[in-house]
Structure formats: C-alpha cells, structure tokens
Amino acid sequence: MTATERFQRLKPEKKEKIVATAIDEFARYGFRQASVNRMARLTGIAKGSLFQYFGTKEGLFRFIFDHAVELIRRNLRRVKAETADQDFFERIRSSLLAGVSFIRKHPHIYQIYLKMLFQEDFPFRDEFLQKIRLFSAEYLTPLVEKGMADGDLRPDLDVHLVVFTLDAVMDRFLQAHCVPFLDGNAGLFQAPPERVEKQVGDLVDFLRRGLGAEQPSGRR
Amino acid sequence: MTATERFQRLKPEKKEKIVATAIDEFARYGFRQASVNRMARLTGIAKGSLFQYFGTKEGLFRFIFDHAVELIRRNLRRVKAETADQDFFERIRSSLLAGVSFIRKHPHIYQIYLKMLFQEDFPFRDEFLQKIRLFSAEYLTPLVEKGMADGDLRPDLDVHLVVFTLDAVMDRFLQAHCVPFLDGNAGLFQAPPERVEKQVGDLVDFLRRGLGAEQPSGRR
Amino acid sequence: MTATERFQRLKPEKKEKIVATAIDEFARYGFRQASVNRMARLTGIAKGSLFQYFGTKEGLFRFIFDHAVELIRRNLRRVKAETADQDFFERIRSSLLAGVSFIRKHPHIYQIYLKMLFQEDFPFRDEFLQKIRLFSAEYLTPLVEKGMADGDLRPDLDVHLVVFTLDAVMDRFLQAHCVPFLDGNAGLFQAPPERVEKQVGDLVDFLRRGLGAEQPSGRR
C-alpha cells in the first residue's frame, strides 16, 4: 500500500484538518521553511503518523499541491463551461471575477503557487511547474483560439503573444489580491466587491480596445 | 571601523568573488534558505571572515541588495535620460529592451527581487520592498504622466490603471527571461536578440493600440 | 506536552545520568560557560534529545536549579521541624551539621549557588537569587526572632545584624567544605566527621558567648 493510500483511509474529519493545516503552513512559509513539527503540533497528530501517510515532507507537499491544482482545475472547468456562449471579453471578465472569488475562498492556495514560482531551491520544482502550465496552456490558449475563430479578436494578432499578455495582466491582477505591494496603489488588496467589479470592468474595456476586432461580433 | 568598510578594503578579485557568490546564493535560495556556510565553502573564505566583513547574514544581504538596487537605479536613470525626447511608446520600448539586456547581464538580480516579493517571512522585508517601489513609483508613474501631458496617451485613461497594466506586462515580460515557465510558450526565455526585438515590438504595438491617443502626437 | 514532561518519562537510570551530568557541568562552569555539547558528549545522549527534554539551555538550568532548591528546602524544613524544641544555639549547631552533611551528599549543589551569586551576567539571575533568599529570609530570620522571644539571645541585639553575622559565618563555614582555600587553614575541607563536630562545637560556643543571654533560658 502506498503512503498516500494510508492517508486516504483516515476519517474525513482528520483528513481535512491535515489538509487545511498543511495548506496554511506551506502558504505561509514555502516548502523549505515549512515545518513538519509545527504541522504535527497544530493538527495534534503524531509526527510519525504524518510520515506514515506521506512518506516524506516532499510527499506531503506533493499531495497538498495536487489537491490545490485539482481545486483550481475544477474551478476553471466550471467557469469555462458556464461561459461557453459568451463573447471572448465577457469570458475574460468572468474568469477574472471567478479568480478573485476563488482567491477569497481559498486565500492560501494562490500563495502556494506564487511561492513555488519563485523558489528554485527544491528538487521537484520543474515537475510542479509543469502542472501549473494548465492555466495558459489548457485554459487560456483554447479560449483565445476560439475568440479569434469567432471574430471577437483582431485577426492579425499572434496567439502566443495574446496569451502571454492576458496571462500577465490577469495573473498580476490576481496577485494584487494576495501581495499588497503589487497593486501599484490601485487599492485592489481586499477591496470591496463592487470596487473589484469596477476594476475588472476597466481592465476588460482596456483589453477590448487593444485586442478586440474593429466591429464587435454582434453576438450577445 | 564598520563591518562593510572592512570588506571594501579587500582585493577587488576577492570582493568580486564574494559578491558574485552571494548574489547567486540569495537568488537561488532567497534570504532564509541561503546559507552562509555554503557561501564560505564556495568562495573558499573562512566563515568567520564573512562575518567580519558584514557582521551578520542580514548585513551581507543588505550589502548585496543595495548593490543590486544601485545597479538597477543607475540603469533606469540612464534609460530615462537617453529617451527623454522620445514618444511615450518609444520610451516603453527602450525600457523593455534595456531591461532585457540588464537581466542578461545580471541574471540573478531580478531573481532576488522576485524572491523578496513572494517570501514573506523575513524580518526586514517591508523595508526592502519600499526600495523596490522605485520602478513603478519613481520611474513609470512620471513617465505615464508626461505621456498624458504630451498627448501620447489617451486623455480619458486612469493613471493608476495604466501604471498597473504597464507594470504587470513589463514585469511579466522581464520575468519571462528569468523564469522559463512564465513565457507562456512565447519562447522568450533566452531568445536570440532579434527575436526579443520582434516580441518587444509586437508588445509595444499592442500597448499603443490600447493606450495611445487616436492621432499620434506628431512629434518624432 | 511540555518539554520537561518529556524528560520525566525517561527511564530513571537515564534521568539520573542527565541530572548528575548537568549538575556537575553547571557547578563546574556556571551557566554561560556550561556547554550543552559537552553534556551531550558526556551522557552519550544526542544533543537534539537534550533540547527535546528541556527546550533550551536555560530550561535545562531551570530544571536543575529547581531540583536543587527543592532538595535544600526539604532539608531545611526537616531540620527546622526536628529541632523545634531546642535552644537557639543548639538549633544553629544542628543546622550547621545538617548543612555539612548535605554538602557532602550533594557536593555540586552548593557550588552552583556560589556560581550564581558571583556571576552577574546571565539574564535570569535575579529571579534565581530570589529563590535562594529563602535561607536567610525564610529560615534564619524566624529562627533568630524566636531565639530572642525565648530569651536565648541577648535582648539588645539588632535582628538584622545577628542574621547578617550568622549568615556570614555559617555560609562561609559551609563554603569551606566546597572551596578548599576558604577554610583559612582550619582544615575543614573534607575533614573527618569527628573533626567537623568539634569545629562546629567551637563555632557555636563562640557564637553563644557573643550573642547569648547572660543567664541561659533554663530550657534543656
């Protein structure tokens, strides 16, 4: 029986406590500075048990990370489905709003992603970053391709460049909800919902002017 | 005699070795996980000596950080001066190209900045981030304000939002030269110079369409 | 579970070895110069384990110190009770004999007290000295007060001065059993029991002449 299988057999209550504590720990301290000791103390579970469930600290992190990726992936899939009939820029707007709402619900998960992105010092980093590619690779690229096919986007644009730009702006917009300094005085961090909606609106208008086809597709 | 004065008296050769090693170490591991032991081993310098030069690990980091900020600041000042008579978007183009070239010359310095941004747990973080604000606060904001005054930018735009967007796109564009994953398949990472020039051109065109005034200011 | 609780669960054999080694170390070197490394080496116990048991070096010292104070306090309480019906000077004699016998049984404990007294540079010194005051404050002062009330002591004496003198002489007499030099050639250090009894007798006679009431109280 593999290590994580052992974990899966635990009572849901216990599993959730472990997951919540570990997410919190990794979000707060990153991988190396996270302390299994502390997680054991906070969950009230024996250190030895954690190692039985996950083998190593890395195993625990893998599990938490996969868990987080799965959450995000589910969220994206849902947004994709729910907005399938919308105009390209409406979908971007919905995506951003969904992103903000996801971050507010799971504040630590985005932080783990950011920690991962800029901490090179742990061995399995590349493997993890592959999994994160999903945002632009699985989500954004098809969305842009469809947008161009539908005539929502200017036909002369380079798909890669559009994806890159959208990824940059959207990611930064979301980062600004976790990392105060990054909001460039725009007051995004923990802004009230109506203010966020306004900001998203402005941002999407700006994107539409830069990327949108001259005459709107008329749909919607 | 203060600690760093002692360092300044060393032979240039030795100083450079220490600086290079320390930059590499902090870029790779961030502040907390960076190891003075390792730096001593890698430079071949006694641990005690490093502490004589810089007092503490924090002192060493401060020195390296100030060194980096100074490099960046000088670079920005030079670009600003050299492009004073250019149109707003030309200045952005020049800035990006200068940024890319700076990163290629000092590959680890941008990484240190990124580490700082997303590692929240060390004591003097805020103090250091203040120093970094200079990019958007001292550099970008005045540039945008002048751009609007000159009629290069659309007059109805919100300065904060423009700064935020430029900062996001430019920062991400530069990040993509340090963090392979972030280039969104655009192939920016270590791309040959001509390719970079093309990418910068496309990006600036896109920005001009989104932000530029209907009729160009005529200057240049 | 607190740190010291962990220690208490160890096998008695191991606990004793640790306590004995630590008492020896602190007696020999005082607090600052005592080395946890050395204690680990001498006990054959991993350094990490000692820190699991006591948290910090200070924690270890606190434990040892409280242990010592408890031993002394128990001893004093016992002597007090057993001599309750004796004449004042008999009680002093009994106290001295009990002190000598205690020091012979626990040779390092008195040394720790002396180290504390004259090493001023560690942080929690005052807190610990408060605990030691018990000898003169809790023990000697009431004893002298009762002695005066019973008419064993000359009524014109100042209580403070008597306590001071008794404390000085008795403390020095006991010190002379730890610190060879202090016996002033009187040969007290590790003297055979019968010689100690003689010395104590002479000392008490001297005290009685200096402090005793002209006509003995008649009791006993």
Place this chain on the structure above:
Amino acid sequence: MTATERFQRLKPEKKEKIVATAIDEFARYGFRQASVNRMARLTGIAKGSLFQYFGTKEGLFRFIFDHAVELIRRNLRRVKAETADQDFFERIRSSLLAGVSFIRKHPHIYQIYLKMLFQEDFPFRDEFLQKIRLFSAEYLTPLVEKGMADGDLRPDLDVHLVVFTLDAVMDRFLQAHCVPFLDGNAGLFQAPPERVEKQVGDLVDFLRRGLGAEQPSGRR
C-alpha cells in the same frame, strides 16, 4: 624579551588605559566570558598588539591579577603599619574601614577576586588562589597572634578558628558592598559613610564581646 616587558615600555598613558579597561572587563565578565576583542575595541589598541604585550588572554589576566594583588597588598601593609600601636579590635575596625574605602576606590578589584574564588573552570586557578591566601595568612594570622600575646583576645581561643571567623565576617561584610544580595537587608550596599561607620562599630563590638579578654588590656 618576555611579553610583559614589551608592555612595560609603553607610554604610561597607554598602559593605564589598558589596565583600566582590562580590570573592568574581567570584573564584569570573569575570565572566560571576558572578550579580548572588546578590550581591543574599547582601548582602541589593535588586538594583535595586546597579544604581543601579554602573549595570551591568560597572560593578560595574570598581569591584571598581579597588579590587583599588589594594590591590595600595599594597602594592607599600610594599614598594618599605621595601626601597629592600636588595640586588636581597633585594628579590626580600621581594617574594615580601610577595606570599604579600598573597594569604593577600586570597585572592580574585589569583584575580580570574587569571580576567581567561585569559578573553577580555568586552568591556573589554584595558582591564583595561593596568592589570595595572603589576606588571612599574611595579614590576619599575625594580627591575631599579636592580639593574643597582648592579652586583647581571650587566651583560651583557637587561633585558626578566630582567623576563620574573622575572615568570614570581614570578607562577607566587604562582599556586601559589591553583591547587593549578600547584605541580608542590612542596607550596606552603597551605604553613606556614616552608616558604614556605625555598622562597623556594631560589628566590632559584637566581635569584642565574643572574642575579647574579660578585662581590657588597658592599653590605649
């Protein structure tokens, strides 16, 4: 040329600064915790020079200690000569007052002596303690012997015991001017001169009652 000879050739001004700083350092921190680094910094003299003058930290301490012993010895010799014609208890009184005044003038020297007495952990301790014996051995013993020969002291007393007792009480009385805790609430520490004189008087009266011959020698 020996190490200390090198020191002796320095300008008096420099020598005094070094001696004063070293006395202060050893009094404050004891031998092991004293830092040559700190002394070098405080004197403004290069660390290397201190080692040239004294060879090792131990050599420096030896020098300081001998210096201190010489000061004390000179003081005792002077008191001895000046009180040669006094009654025994008057000499004790004079000695105590001289001791208090010496401690007030050289507050750190007595502290060094106390540190030495109770710190066993340095190699040359016994050698140093031999030198301190002088107080009871060279000073007090002859004084007591003369006192008995002159009939100031009761003839049935044991010289060693008298020396021991006097040493204990007088030493403790002086300690109480350095170590607040030891004054047993008698308020000796930094007491005003007139109060000290009163305390000394009471103490000597007490000693006279305990040790003095029934009928005073009539001398003086």
Place this chain on the structure above:
DNA sequence: CATGAATGAGTATTCATTCAT
C-alpha cells in the same frame, strides 16, 4: 613594532527522518 585580516573550532538551537514500542 604595530596592525587587523584570516582562521576554525566553538556556541545554542532546529528539524526531517527513523524506528522501537
């Protein structure tokens, strides 16, 4: 002779991991 840079073994403390119970 004076200097102070260089050294390296020393300090307390942490923590992922193992393993006997």
Place this chain on the structure above:
DNA sequence: AATGAATGAATACTCATTCAT
C-alpha cells in the same frame, strides 16, 4: 496503525589566536 523519543547534520554567529604586511 499510531506514536513520539532519538538522532545528527544543519543553521547563524563568536572569539582567541596567528601571521603577513
């Protein structure tokens, strides 16, 4: 299966001593 005691290599930092300048 669960536990938590034991481990030891790692961390930042200090300091007496040496030695080339």
